[in-house]
Amino acid sequence: MTLSFYLATKNINKVKEIQDILKDTGLIVRPAPSDISFPEETGKTLEENAIGKARYLKNIIGAEPVAGEDTGLVVEKLNGLPGVMSARFASSQPDDRKNIEKLLNMLSHCKKMEERKAKFITVVALIISEEEIIFKGEIEGHIAFTPRGTNGFGYDPVFEIPYLGKTFAELTMKEKNIFSHRAIAFRKLADYMLKR
Numbered sequence: 141m142t143l144s145f146y147l148a149t150k151n152i153n154k155v156k157e158i159q160d161i162l163k164d165t166g167l168i169v170r171p172a173p174s175d176i177s178f179p180e181e182t183g184k185t186l187e188e189n190a191i192g193k194a195r196y197l198k199n200i201i202g203a204e205p206v207a208g209e210d211t212g213l214v215v216e217k218l219n220g221l222p223g224v225m226s227a228r229f230a231s232s233q234p235d236d237r238k239n240i241e242k243l244l245n246m247l248s249h250c251k252k253m254e255e256r257k258a259k260f261i262t263v264v265a266l267i268i269s270e271e272e273i274i275f276k277g278e279i280e281g282h283i284a285f286t287p288r289g290t291n292g293f294g295y296d297p298v299f300e301i302p303y304l305g306k307t308f309a310e311l312t313m314k315e316k317n318i319f320s321h322r323a324i325a326f327r328k329l330a331d332y333m334l335k336r
């Protein structure tokens with residue numbers, strides 16, 4: 141039997157990454173119908189937002205399993221900001237360029253790499269057989285001094301992997317998917333779905 145789940149996101153880059161992450165598992169990722177728009181995220185945590193997206197899509201399509209995911213960039217020197225506010229960090233309408241500019245400005249006094257520690261956290265909420273199950277993935281890095289690279293999306297041009305000396309945006313999608321926050325979380329989801 142082919143296993144699949146609906147994915148509650150409007151972010152086409154996430155869909156592409158998740159399809160690539162899961163391509164060898166046999167799990168099919170079904171993007172949310174394109175005419176659906178999701179309400180603004182108002183949760184206080186990544187978990188609340190991930191569950192909110194999954195429940196919203198499940199109610200609309202009346203089908204399961206459904207996965208919602210929320211990702212945040214957590215910067216140590218900024219006491220965890222932008223965190224759950226990552227999409228609307230700089231303005232009420234999400235804007236990657238403005239978000240990066242604000243982040244770099246707020247860190248401009250941090251001249252040493254160890255002062256620029258950050259991590260990406262992805263939380264996935266899977267609704268299956270009316271149960272809600274949470275999976276998490278995290279990756280540590282630091283915020284580069286200037287944006288580098290043209291691949292990826294969001295904060296990728298300023299998220300540097302220390303031992304590679306490259307930002308996520310300087311990696312191909314396949315390279316990012318070897319160890320990204322999203323890959324860790326969705327491989328846990330795949331293990332769970334394939335073993336149940």
Ligand code: ITT
Pocket residue numbers: 148149150151154178181209210211212213226227228234236239292293294295296308322
């Ligand atoms: P959905 O809510 O429709 O899933 P979104 O883009 O709003 O899509 P998030 O709320 O999870 O997704 O993302 C919060 C912010 O973090 C947003 O600005 C994203 O561009 C950024 N982001 C998420 N995943 C990222 C990644 O892997 N690399 C860089 N930035 C990322």
